[in-house]
Amino acid sequence: MVLGDLGADVIKVERPTSGDDTRAWGPPFDERGESAYYLSINRNKLSIAADLGRAVDRALVVQLIERADVVVENFLPGTLEQAGIDSRHLLRGNSRLVWCSITGFGAGSRRPGYDYVVQAEAGWMAITGEPGGEPMKTGVALADILAGKDAAIAVLAALSGRDRGVSIDRFIAISLAESARAALTNVAQNALLSRTEAARWGNAHANLVPYQLFRASDRAIVIAVGNDDQWRGCVRALGLDAMGSDVRLATNAGRLTHRDLVISALARVIATRTAAEWIQALDVARVPCGVVKTVLEAIQDASEASPLTGMPSSVGGKVRFAPPRLDEHGELIRRCGWDAFETLPLN
Numbered sequence: 001m002v003l004g005d006l007g008a009d010v011i012k013v014e015r016p017t018s019g020d021d022t023r024a025w026g027p028p029f030d031e032r033g034e035s036a037y038y039l040s041i042n043r044n045k046l047s048i049a050a051d052l053g054r055a056v057d058r059a060l061v062v063q064l065i066e067r068a069d070v071v072v073e074n075f076l077p078g079t080l081e082q083a084g085i086d087s088r089h090l091l092r093g094n095s096r097l098v099w100c101s102i103t104g105f106g107a108g109s110r111r112p113g114y115d116y117v118v119q120a121e122a123g124w125m126a127i128t129g130e131p132g133g134e135p136m137k138t139g140v141a142l143a144d145i146l147a148g149k150d151a152a153i154a155v156l157a158a159l160s161g162r163d164r165g166v167s168i169d170r171f172i173a174i175s176l177a178e179s180a181r182a183a184l185t186n187v188a189q190n191a192l193l194s195r196t197e198a199a200r201w202g203n204a205h206a207n208l209v210p211y212q213l214f215r216a217s218d219r220a221i222v223i224a225v226g227n228d229d230q231w232r233g234c235v236r237a238l239g240l241d242a243m244g245s246d247v248r249l250a251t252n253a254g255r256l257t258h259r260d261l262v263i264s265a266l267a268r269v270i271a272t273r274t275a276a277e278w279i280q281a282l283d284v285a286r287v288p289c290g291v292v293k294t295v296l297e298a299i300q301d302a303s304e305a306s307p308l309t310g311m312p313s314s315v316g317g318k319v320r321f322a323p324p325r326l327d328e329h330g331e332l333i334r335r336c337g338w339d340a341f342e343t344l345p346l347n
Contacts, residue, residue: 002152003070004044005317009341011333012045012324013061019049019326030308032325039323040310046340047324048333052083060334065090065097067338070155074102076110091170098158100151100172113176115141122180123198127187130202147179209255209262210234213292216275220292223266223282228252233285238269238278320346 004010014020020042026035050057062085065071071087073080080087087099104113119125119137129136151174161168181188187198190206198206203213203222210231211224225231228251235244243265248254255262270278275291282289299305304312309319321344332340 001041005313010045012047013050016049016051042323043309043319044321046329048330049327070098072100077107098170102174105177106175115144118143118176118180127198129200131200143176143180147176150179209259214270219275221275224288230287234287237281237285
């Protein structure tokens with residue numbers, strides 16, 4: 001979808017009858033019977049249903065690959081080869097082709113890769129949730145999303161290198177597990193340096209104080225103090241000037257040591273006024289802060305959000321085609337191949 005947002009012509013090849021699994025991941029469904037989950041990530045694509053077990057369909061897919069710049073596939077390792085589609089052979093036959101294989105756990109594993117499982121095994125759930133509580137997944141399928149964005153970045157880099165005549169490996173291997181582990185970033189580095197297990201901090205931060213959720217008189221807000229100047233601005237905005245002159249709290253290391261003192265003092269004060277009042281005061285002081293919004297409130301801030309095509313492109317792209325129904329363009333693609341895009345009106 002990201003590449004399609006940026007202008008790529010994308011043909012989505014699906015199994016006949018049922019198609020993409022996410023088409024059934026609902027309710028809610030739209031009036032066409034498509035799930036919201038499917039709609040959220042399938043704009044700017046044409047759909048064709050093909051049975052790789054049938055010679056005629058397999059030949060059609062190979063023909064599309066032979067004219068393609070990029071193939072993205074997420075079959076279990078070895079599945080395409082068993083169906084008679086060999087990436088190495090096709091890469092040799094098309095010197096401009098970039099092949100991106102996305103798996104759950106790498107080329108050496110045939111384990112199905114689902115976001116939830118990866119979140120568990122990549123360490124995310126061990127650090128998400130309240131201290132002393134149960135391990136918790138994130139509220140969105142973030143491992144899936146990160147792997148998709150990693151794939152888009154790698155594809156664009158390969159295309160750029162190809163077109164500049166740089167020697168590149170035109171076979172890209174992305175796995176949900178590797179993307180998720182890499183996303184541990186500072187949490188992984190903390191563990192590597194300290195040789196101790198990372199803890200769950202709930203809505204607090206392992207390395208920064210104050211950097212967490214607080215309850216105003218009407219709703220929750222978050223304050224994210226990232227440096228000592230912001231700390232001084234924060235306590236001034238909250239009317240806690242004495243804390244600003246406390247040498248124990250002048251640095252983040254000191255605030256970490258005295259976390260309970262800092263958090264309890266801020267929590268008492270913040271509870272006395274509304275979220276809007278505190279946000280205004282903290283904004284004036286240039287302290288990073290925000291209201292904890294619901295999803296519908298957050299969507300209201302996205303002017304181009306659509307019930308059919310989802311949230312606006314995060315990379316400045318455009319919506320040219322609505323998410324397709326299963327095999328919606330099958331006849332056209334069989335007749336015209338990649339030239340099908342030239343015959344379709346844009347949104």
